[in-house]
Structure formats: structure tokens, C-alpha cells
Amino acid sequence: MRFFDQAKYPFIEKRRATYMLSAIVIAVGMAFMIYNVFSIGSWQNYGVDFTGGSFIQVRFDQPTTAAQLRAALGGPDAPPITSFGDQNEFVIRAELTDEEVSVVADGVRRQLEAAFGTGVFEIVRQESVGPTIGAELQQKAALAMLFSFTLTLIYLAIRFEFRFGVAAVIATIHDILITLGFLAAFRMEIALPTVAAILTIVGYSLNDTIVVFDRVRENLLAKGGRRQDPSELVNRSINQTLPRTVLTSTTTLAVLLSLFFVGGAVIRDFTVVLILGVVIGTYSSIFVASPALLEIQARFGDSSQSADRKKRRRSATAA
Amino acid sequence: MIKSLRGRIALIVILVIFSLSSLYRNQLKLGLDLQGGMHIVLEVDDPEGTLSDEARSQMIDQVERIIRTRIDEFGVEEPLVQKVGRDRIIVELPGIEDEGRAKELIQQSAFLEFKLVRSVQDLEPALRRLDRQIVAALGEDSVRALGRAVEGPANDVLAELFGDGAVQGDSANADAEDQAAALAPFTSLLFDGDYEGTYLVAVQDVPAAKIFMALPQFQRALPRDIQLHWDWEVIGIAASTYRRLFVLEDDAFVTGDMLENAVAQRNPQFNRPEVTFQLNRVGGRRFADFTAQHVGDYIAIVLDGEVVSAPVVNDRIGANGVIEMGASSDIAEAADLALVLRAGALPVKLRIMEERTVGPSLGQDSIDSGKLAGIIGLLLVVVIMIGYYHVAGVLAVFALAVYVSLVLGGLSAFGATLTLPGIGGLILSIGMAVDANVLIFERIREELILGRATRTAVDEGFAHALSAIVDANITTLITAVILFQFGTGPVRGFAVTLSIGIIASFFSALYVTRTFFLIYLAGKKASDPISI
Numbered sequence: 001m002r003f004f005d006q007a008k009y010p011f012i013e014k015r016r017a018t019y020m021l022s023a024i025v026i027a028v029g030m031a032f033m034i035y036n037v038f039s040i041g042s043w044q045n046y047g048v049d050f051t052g053g054s055f056i057q058v059r060f061d062q063p064t065t066a067a068q069l070r071a072a073l074g075g076p077d078a079p080p081i082t083s084f085g086d087q088n089e090f091v092i093r094a095e096l097t098d099e100e101v102s103v104v105a106d107g108v109r110r111q112l113e114a115a116f117g118t119g120v121f122e123i124v125r126q127e128s129v130g131p132t133i134g135a136e137l138q139q140k141a142a143l144a145m146l147f148s149f150t151l152t153l154i155y156l157a158i159r160f161e162f163r164f165g166v167a168a169v170i171a172t173i174h175d176i177l178i179t180l181g182f183l184a185a186f187r188m189e190i191a192l193p194t195v196a197a198i199l200t201i202v203g204y205s206l207n208d209t210i211v212v213f214d215r216v217r218e219n220l221l222a223k224g225g226r227r228q229d230p231s232e233l234v235n236r237s238i239n240q241t242l243p244r245t246v247l248t249s250t251t252t253l254a255v256l257l258s259l260f261f262v263g264g265a266v267i268r269d270f271t272v273v274l275i276l277g278v279v280i281g282t283y284s285s286i287f288v289a290s291p292a293l294l295e296i297q298a299r300f301g302d303s304s305q306s307a308d309r310k311k312r313r314r315s316a317t318a319a
Numbered sequence: 320m321i322k323s324l325r326g327r328i329a330l331i332v333i334l335v336i337f338s339l340s341s342l343y344r345n346q347l348k349l350g351l352d353l354q355g356g357m358h359i360v361l362e363v364d365d366p367e368g369t370l371s372d373e374a375r376s377q378m379i380d381q382v383e384r385i386i387r388t389r390i391d392e393f394g395v396e397e398p399l400v401q402k403v404g405r406d407r408i409i410v411e412l413p414g415i416e417d418e419g420r421a422k423e424l425i426q427q428s429a430f431l432e433f434k435l436v437r438s439v440q441d442l443e444p445a446l447r448r449l450d451r452q453i454v455a456a457l458g459e460d461s462v463r464a465l466g467r468a469v470e471g472p473a474n475d476v477l478a479e480l481f482g483d484g485a486v487q488g489d490s491a492n493a494d495a496e497d498q499a500a501a502l503a504p505f506t507s508l509l510f511d512g513d514y515e516g517t518y519l520v521a522v523q524d525v526p527a528a529k530i531f532m533a534l535p536q537f538q539r540a541l542p543r544d545i546q547l548h549w550d551w552e553v554i555g556i557a558a559s560t561y562r563r564l565f566v567l568e569d570d571a572f573v574t575g576d577m578l579e580n581a582v583a584q585r586n587p588q589f590n591r592p593e594v595t596f597q598l599n600r601v602g603g604r605r606f607a608d609f610t611a612q613h614v615g616d617y618i619a620i621v622l623d624g625e626v627v628s629a630p631v632v633n634d635r636i637g638a639n640g641v642i643e644m645g646a647s648s649d650i651a652e653a654a655d656l657a658l659v660l661r662a663g664a665l666p667v668k669l670r671i672m673e674e675r676t677v678g679p680s681l682g683q684d685s686i687d688s689g690k691l692a693g694i695i696g697l698l699l700v701v702v703i704m705i706g707y708y709h710v711a712g713v714l715a716v717f718a719l720a721v722y723v724s725l726v727l728g729g730l731s732a733f734g735a736t737l738t739l740p741g742i743g744g745l746i747l748s749i750g751m752a753v754d755a756n757v758l759i760f761e762r763i764r765e766e767l768i769l770g771r772a773t774r775t776a777v778d779e780g781f782a783h784a785l786s787a788i789v790d791a792n793i794t795t796l797i798t799a800v801i802l803f804q805f806g807t808g809p810v811r812g813f814a815v816t817l818s819i820g821i822i823a824s825f826f827s828a829l830y831v832t833r834t835f836f837l838i839y840l841a842g843k844k845a846s847d848p849i850s851i
Contacts, residue, residue, distance in 0.1 A: 141805075196813040259746065
């Protein structure tokens with residue numbers, strides 16, 4: 001059994017259509033981000049990790065509604081309450097009012113005890129992050145992304161050619177933009193694990209892109225590779241690696257789907273982002289990274305060709 | 320690496336045994352997000368920024384040592400106390416049940432002082448001055464806004480509750496002709512104490528009184544050798560609740576650093592918890608000298624600025640003493656107090672910057688479902704690989720089994736903790752381990768289609784897949800290392816898991832799968848077909 005054996009799909013030929021698709025998806029995501037700025041005041045639904053604040057997850061033993069909870073926590077002045085996973089489980093997000101981060105969460109606990117009594121609920125998770133820490137985490141996350149981009153670019157420039165690095169980074173940015181758009185559209189909470197999820201996507205997408213590029217490099221270095229039509233060569237490389245691309249994506253998705261369905265509520269958001277990332281990463285290595293490679297070459301020429309051209313020009317003037 | 324087939328097999332077997340035994344010995348440490356527990360980040364509290372960087376750094380070293388001692392004595396399994404940056408400390412307590420108590424234990428300064436209780440008469444002459452300073456500092460309007468009734472005489476009705484009715488506002492009354500002076504923001508809050516050297520302040524007035532007392536002008540206006548301290552408990556008198564305000568000698572004659580030992584016990588007579596302590600030689604001599612001079616006086620035992628108890632001196636007291644806890648305390652509180660006194664006082668106040676607690680039930684849920692999901696996921700991979708690659712797939716599955724044992728063994732050997740994001744890292748690296756095998760197998764198939772002999776095809780397949788595998792793994796490793804550098808907590812866990820996973824996947828694909836292929840091919844002729 002072999003999928004896509006000797007496949008000859010015209011991926012590169014169809015690139016205008018896929019550019020449009022990517023552009024539309026990114027634009028929609030951006031629109032959601034801008035909409036979020038106006039409706040919730042920031043691009044994304046940042047969690048307490050980044051904004052500072054208290055996140056309190058409560059599980060009740062008895063049937064309880066969000067309205068009851070809201071009443072217990074000060075009616076109209078109550079902090080935002082959302083239900084989580086199972087029926088009698090809620091998440092309360094409170095802003096910090098004091099310098100001491102635990103004050104708010106302790107206050108919420110006391111209010112709940114006063115309203116419902118002790119022993120009927122359990123605070124299963126409580127996270128309080130001071131605003132200074134939140135700002136630091138945000139800064140660190142941004143720096144980490146920047147550094148990993150730069151070093152990846154340098155590595156690929158050394159191992160391949162500079163344009164391969166640029167194309168890989170373009171594909172990665174494409175993936176991140178779509179993921180951020182998705183997160184904004186569903187207002188999924190951005191927490192530290194979400195950053196890890198985005199970086200996992202970056203890793204996966206790069207991995208996929210590199211496999212295709214590796215084939216491009218090999219075909220280029222093969223006898224007569226430089227003389228071939230570049231877009232034909234890239235298209236052939238994509239088709240040659242297609243069975244591997246599909247199989248790897250399938251197995252990775254299989255693991256992720258099992259995590260999604262049986263992994264529990266805590267990990268579900270995280271898994272959703274990863275599943276999305278695998279799909280986008282696979283798509284982008286075929287439809288974004290490879291065409292980008294050709295576009296860069298068409299505009300700026302690849303290094304060996306420009307050297308050839310210079311040589312030719314020089315011989316022309318000599319003649 | 321070892322080339323002979325025997326050597327290869329031996330190396331793999333040794334590594335697997337090593338991994339499994341490390342896993343068996345060290346267990347896999349689970350992060351607090353999976354296991355439940357408490358994670359807090361504390362920082363030196365220095366709002367005015369008066370401490371130099373060096374002082375902060377020195378203090379935090381001391382703090383780290385003291386907190387570690389406290390926690391070790393408290394008895395938590397595998398706690399983590401770690402200094403981060405220049406002036407922060409991370410404390411992680413897995414599986415802790417009573418986080419309030421743990422927090423108290425960590426954050427409490429435990430600065431113990433013994434001070435002489437002075438007479439309220441010593442403060443009396445300064446009261447008018449204190450009031451004037453408060454009004455001058457805050458302005459009349461905000462003083463009025465703060466207190467419920469700041470006029471001196473307003474308290475007369477309440478004061479009658481206390482028999483002698485001598486409200487300290489009396490001194491304000493004496494100057495009644497001065498209209499502006501009638502504003503007595505502080506003294507109007509004071510009632511006569513029930514105890515030598517104390518005033519009473521109604522509980523609802525305590526916040527306002529604290530604001531006044533915190534003013535630098537107030538502190539300057541106090542008599543030089545006198546300091547005011549709150550009682551640490553609330554007392555009830557005739558349906559109202561009050562806190563005592565003690566008038567104490569500013570200088571402590573003995574402090575907690577002269578303590579040698581402290582033990583919690585239950586007072587046999589009153590069945591109340593108490594802490595008995597023993598002073599060292601210097602402290603004991605000072606204590607004995609001082610108490611000999613002050614028989615009949617009261618001595619306040621002040622913990623972190625609050626008076627715990629104020630016994631009368633009946634006789635000269637030597638090196639041993641008792642701190643009586645109030646009626647509302649339990650033996651656990653006494654035990655904690657004894658513990659923090661033994662461990663020593665923190666040199667500086669600490670502020671909690673970040674606090675995360677995960678209840679044990681949530682942790683257990685996550686572990687159970689995570690395990691199940693992991694097993695199902697791996698089974699799916701096994702089915703896909705064997706279904707698609709047949710015997711070669713079986714070889715890949717064996718290589719994957721080696722990979723899993725290497726990763727888990729590696730994680731336990733390095734003492735890494737598995738967190739929620741760590742699971743993400745693990746999935747990515749499993750994906751990459753599978754991917755490496757897929758790359759190789761696809762290449763072998765291609766070579767076979769091109770008509771190469773089996774053995775050549777296998778060799779070529781491995782050779783051609785190498786560059787893609789190396790590049791893909793190294794770029795991911797770059798990301799992992801950067802994340803480790805910049806990340807904190809959970810992201811770091813992700814980076815560690817991913818790094819170990821990548822190295823293991825690299826080894827398993829290129830060395831282990833290769834070895835299994837060599838075993839598979841060993842009995843075949845160069846041109847025999849293989850199942851791939």
C-alpha cells in the first residue's frame with residue numbers, strides 16, 4: 001500500500017488560488033483581532049499569566065448555577081464567571097486590587113463559604129499573577145519568538161541558502177498569524193501553555209517545511225538540477241515528499257485526536273491549538289513555503305544564478 | 320558509534336535497561352499542574368526601593384535558607400525552594416492540602432522581640448501633638464472622611480461602657496475653646512484599656528488608626544522611647560469587638576536571634592496551646608537581668624510587630640520562657656509558631672508575586688486521562704505504522720518502544736518534571752520520531768522502485784533521509800533551547816521534554832531502526848524482497 005505514489009499534482013500552478021485562500025483566512029483573523037480590541041480592549045483574550053489577575057476554578061458537589069455564584073460574589077459587581085467543563089464547575093476571573101496577589105482569591109473563597117457553606121465546593125485550581133510578572137512573561141514570550149526566528153534563519157541560511165531560510169520564516173509567520181486569528185475568533189484564553197502550543201506549531205511547521213526543502217536541495221544539487229525549470233523542480237519535490245507528509249500528519253493527528261477526546265478538559269484547549277497547527281503547518285509547507293521560495297528566486301534571483309549571470313555579463317563585456 | 324551488529328544490540332539493550340531502571344528508581348516527577356500542589360513566587364518587599372541590589376541579593380540568599388529550613392521541618396515531600404533572578408524565590412509544594420497554612424509559614428517574618436510595657440501616662444502628653452500632626456498631614460477634609468466621628472467628645476456615650484469613663488479624648492476636651500483643636504482624629508478612637516499600658520480601639524476603627532499611625536509625621540511626634548503595637552487578637556467586650564493598642568518601650572531587650580529552641584505544647588492547666596522557648600547564653604543573661612529589675616512590670620512578647628502576650632513579671636526569669644497563645648488558637652498554630660521561631664526570622668518582608676494552586680482531585684483527573692490518551696495515541700501510531708509498512712512498520716514500532724523508554728528514562732534521570740505543556744513537547748517529539756522513520760521508509764521504497772537491490776536500497780534510504788532528519792531536529796532543538804533560556808515554569812518544562820525527546824528520536828530513528836533493519840536483513844540475501 002502506498003498513498004500518493006508517483007503523484008503529480010500541480011501544486012505550484014495553483015499557487016494564486018492558495019495565496020488568496022491564505023490571505024482571506026489571515027484577513028478574517030485580523031478582523032477578529034481588531035474587533036476584539038474594540039469589544040474586550042485587547043487583541044486576544046489574554047489570561048492572568050499575561051495581564052495579572054486571579055483565576056479561580058471552583059467545583060461544586062451539588063447542582064449550582066452561575067447566577068447563584070454571581071449573587072454570592074456581589075451581584076452586579078461580581079467578577080466575570082464562566083462555566084468550565086462539567087456542569088457544576090466554574091471559573092471566576094478577578095482583577096487584583098491589592099499588591100498582595102493572594103488577597104483576592106482568599107476573599108472569593110470566604111464569600112463562597114459564607115454563601116454556600118464549607119465543604120460543598122472545592123477550589124480545584126487557583127492562579128494569581130501579579131501585574132509585574134504578567135508584563136515580564138509577555139516580554140519574555142516575545143523575545144523567545146524573536147530569537148528562535150533569528151537563529152532558525154541563520155541555521156537554514158548556512159545549511160541551505162539564505163532564501164530557504166526566508167521562505168521558511170515566511171511560512172512560519174503565516175502559520176502564527178492564522179493561529180492567532182483562530183485564537184482571537186474563538187476568544188480562547190492565551191496562557192503560558194498556549195505559548196508553548198504556538199511554539200510547538202512553529203516546530204512542526206518548520207519540520208515539515210524542511211523535509212520539502214531538503215528534497216528541493218537534493219534535486220537542485222543533482223546532475224543538471226540548476227538547469228531545470230525551478231517551479232517544475234519545486235513541484236516535483238513536493239510530490240515526491242507527499243506520501244511522507246500525509247503519513248506523518250496522519251499519525252501526529254491520531255495522537256492529538258486521542259488527547260482531544262480522552263485527555264480531559266484541562267488539556268483540551270491546548271490540544272485544539274495543536275491540531276489546528278498540524279493542519280496549517282502541513283498546508284503551509286506545500287502551499288506557502290515552497291511557492292515563497294520560487295517568488296524570492298523570481299524577484300531576487302538565487303545566489304548561484306546571479307553568480308552565473310554576473311559571470312555571463314563579465315564575459316559579454318570582455319567580448 | 321559501534322558498528323558491529325552485536326555491539327549495536329548490546330548498546331541499545333544497555334541504554335534501555337539504564338533508562339528503565341532510572342525510571343523505576345526516580346519515578347517520573349509530575350508538575351504541579353498535573354499532580355496538584357502549590358507554586359508561589361515571592362519577592363523582597365521594598366516599595367520605596369531603599370535596598371541596594373547587593374543587599375537584596377544577600378537577603379534573598381538568607382531568605383532561601385530560612386524558608387528551606389521551615390519547609391523541611393514542615394514535612395512536605397519533594398519541595399522546591401529556589402532562588403530566581405536577583406531577588407525572587409520560587410517555592411513549590413506538591414500535594415499540599417492546606418495552602419493558607421503553608422503560605423503563612425513561608426511568608427511570616429517571625430521576628431520576635433521582648434519589650435517592656437510602658438504606662439499610658441507616658442504617652443498622654445504627646446496625644447494632642449499626634450492629633451495636630453495627623454490633621455496637618457492629611458488635611459481636615461480627608462481626616463473627616465476617614466473617621467466616623469473624629470470630634471473628641473463624640474465617644475462619651477460609648478466610653479460609659481467602661482465604668483470609669485475616662486476617654487482619652489479628655490485631653491482634647493481640655494482645649495475645647497480652640498475650635499480647630501476639637502478635631503481629634505486619633506485620640507477620639509482610643510478607649511481606656513482593660514490592661515496595663517493599653518488602649519482599646521473598636522475593630523471598625525482599626526483601619527483608620529493604622530492609616531494615621533503609618534504617617535511619618537505621626538511616628539516623629541511619638542515620644543522618642545515609645546512605640547505603639549497592636550495586640551494580635553481581637554477581643555470582645557460587651558457585644559463590641561476591640562483590638563488592644565499597647566504602649567511599649569521602643570527598644571527590645573531581647574530578640575528572636577537569641578533563641579535557641581522553641582517547642583509547642585498544650586498548657587496542662589488551661590488546656591491552651593503554648594510555645595515554650597529557650598534562650599541562648601547571652602539572651603538568657605539579659606533576660607534574667609532585665610526581669611530582675613522589673614518585677615511587677617509587664618513584658619510584651621512581640622511577634623512581627625504584634626503583641627502575642629504580655630505577662631507580668633513575678634520574679635526574675637532565666638533562659639526559659641513561655642509564649643501563651645490565645646484561646647482561639649489551636650495546637651497546629653502553636654507548632655507552626657515554634658517552627659518558624661526555630662528556623663529564624665526572615666531579614667526582610669516578602670511579597671507574593673504569583674501564586675498557583677491545583678487541587679489534588681484535578682491533578683488526579685489530569686493524570687488519569689493523560690495516561691489513557693497517551694496509550695490510545697501510541698496504539699493508533701502502532702496500527703498506522705504496521706498497517707502501512709508491514710514488517711518495516713513492526714521494526715519502527717520496536718524502535719518507538721525504545722524511544723519511549725529512553726525519553727521517560729531521560730526525563731527521570733535529569734530530574735525533569737512532566738507538565739501539561741511538557742506533554743505537548745512529548746507529542747511533538749513522538750511525531751518527529753515517527754516522521755524520521757517515515758522519511759527513511761519512504762526513501763527505501765523509492766530506491767526499491769528505482770530497481771535497486773534490497774540491501775542497497777536500505778543503505779541509500781538511510782543515507783538520503785539523513786540530511787532532512789538532521790536539519791529538522793536541529794531547528795526544533797534550537798527552538799527548545801531558546802525556550803529553556805527565556806521560559807519560566809511550564810514553558811521550561813515543555814523545552815526540557817522537547818529537547819530530551821528530540822535527542823532520543825534522533826538516536827532511535829538513525830541508530831535503533833537501523834539496527835533492527837540490520838537484524839531483519841541479516842538472514843536474507845542481498846536481493847531478497849523485504850516487506851515495507
